[in-house]
Amino acid sequence: MTKEEQLNVINNAIKQTKTNLKPMGFNLIFWSVVIIAMSLFHYFFPEIVQYSYYSAAIYWVSIPLIGMVYTTYYNIRSGIKIGYETQLDRVIRIIWSVFGLAWIFTVGISLVYNVNPVQDVLFLLSIVLIMTGLIIKFHNITIGGVGLLIFTVYTYYNPGLNLLLVNVIGITFGMLIPGLSLYYPKADVMLHYFHVVEEEEEL
Amino acid sequence: MNKEIEKLLFNPIRLKTISFLITVETCTFKALLDVTDSSKGNLSIQLKKLNEAGLIKIEKYFQKSYPTTDYSITKKGKKSFEEFYNQLLTYK
Numbered sequence: 001m002t003k004e005e006q007l008n009v010i011n012n013a014i015k016q017t018k019t020n021l022k023p024m025g026f027n028l029i030f031w032s033v034v035i036i037a038m039s040l041f042h043y044f045f046p047e048i049v050q051y052s053y054y055s056a057a058i059y060w061v062s063i064p065l066i067g068m069v070y071t072t073y074y075n076i077r078s079g080i081k082i083g084y085e086t087q088l089d090r091v092i093r094i095i096w097s098v099f100g101l102a103w104i105f106t107v108g109i110s111l112v113y114n115v116n117p118v119q120d121v122l123f124l125l126s127i128v129l130i131m132t133g134l135i136i137k138f139h140n141i142t143i144g145g146v147g148l149l150i151f152t153v154y155t156y157y158n159p160g161l162n163l164l165l166v167n168v169i170g171i172t173f174g175m176l177i178p179g180l181s182l183y184y185p186k187a188d189v190m191l192h193y194f195h196v197v198e199e200e201e202e203l
Numbered sequence: 204m205n206k207e208i209e210k211l212l213f214n215p216i217r218l219k220t221i222s223f224l225i226t227v228e229t230c231t232f233k234a235l236l237d238v239t240d241s242s243k244g245n246l247s248i249q250l251k252k253l254n255e256a257g258l259i260k261i262e263k264y265f266q267k268s269y270p271t272t273d274y275s276i277t278k279k280g281k282k283s284f285e286e287f288y289n290q291l292l293t294y295k
Contacts, residue, residue, distance in 0.1 A: 001215060003291050009215055010288065013222035016238050080266075083234030084227040 017086055021136065021182055023078040024092065027071055028141075028179025032171050034067050039167040057111050068100060091135060099128045118163040122152040122170050129174060141178040148174030208283045209290075211256055216241050216249045221284050224259060224276040232272055250274065258283060 001009070042049045042059070050056050075093075079085060085093075102124050110117035126149035133142030151170050155161055212218045219239045224230065232246070239246055253259045258280035262273045276284070 001213065001218075006212075006218060007291050009218050010222040010291075013219045013238055014226050016223060017226040080231070083237070084223075084230030086227050090228050 017084070020078075020082050020089075021138070021185070023075060024132075024136075025179050025181075025183030026074070026078075027096070028175050029183055030071060030074075031067065032176035032179055034063065035171050036168050036176065038063060039164045039171075043162070043164040043168075061107060061111075064103075088136065092132060095128060095131055095135075099124060116163055118167055119152055119155055122148060122155075122167070122174075126152055126174060129178070133178070138178075138182060140181040144174045144178035205283065205286075208256070208258075209287065211252065211258070212284075212287050214249060216246060217253055220246075220249065220253060220274075221258060221276065221280060224274060225281060225284050227275075229262075229273040229275045232274070235274060253280075 038060070042056070049059050079089075103121060106117050106120050106124065110120070126145050129141055129145030129148060131145075133139065133145055148170050151166075151174070155163070155166050212221060216239045220235055223235065223238045232243075232250075235250070236243065236246060239249075241249075250259065250261065254261050257277055260275050260277050262275070264271055264273075
């Protein structure tokens with residue numbers, strides 16, 4: 001092999017590494033649907049969810065925990081299918097794992113002090129969405145995160161709002177719509193994304 | 204630049220492997236097969252040589268009772284690849 005050929009081999013091998021964004025899109029859609037469905041069910045059937053002192057807490061902890069187990073399984077499976085993990089994948093995985101732990105901590109604290117965790121969870125979620133959007137350079141997620149952050153701050157100044165409906169609106173615009181745009185991207189968006197990735201790889 | 208490393212990376216399969224591993228945290232044997240476009244036997248031999256030279260790390264473990272192997276680049280591998288790549292650029 002000549003030096004030129006060696007450089008071509010290196011460049012071609014590096015270009016084959018692409019961060020697969022579909023699993024992340026699936027995660028966002030899955031959690032949006034779960035949280036929106038749970039909020040709406042709680043809103044329309046409060047007598048079922050709040051039939052005893054602890055039932056609402058059990059409802060809001062047990063279902064998300066089952067969801068966490070399922071998404072962990074899904075992410076491991078999709079990781080095996082892809083066959084490799086990029087540095088970007090690892091960073092995103094760590095950020096969302098930390099969010100999962102922070103969510104457990106926030107819900108735990110809210111149960112101990114008997115306060116509603118919705119605003120704190122939405123605040124955390126908006127920060128994580130902004131970070132994710134900026135890291136993967138996907139504007140829809142960044143915008144969704146910023147929108148959710150503004151909405152969450154607004155709810156702090158309007159304590160009379162129904163927090164279940166706040167959840168539905170915030171998650172729909174901050175997570176579901178960006179998640180759908182990540183899962184079903186327009187061709188030009190993906191081309192732009194991969195173009196950015198390739199530029200970084202060349203650097 | 205270490206002549207041995209240079210000789211090792213002269214092989215296109217080994218060079219493709221190292222170039223791919225530098226961009227990922229870990230990868231499976233199947234992913235390396237796709238990247239290097241080589242046969243299983245040949246790739247296994249080249250991976251063994253890279254491992255013996257300390258350029259890559261091979262981790263074997265069981266996942267749901269199935270034996271799984273993960274490949275990743277070592278610090279020595281990263282350093283050697285960078286030196287090799289920089290040297291190639293000087294010839295341009």
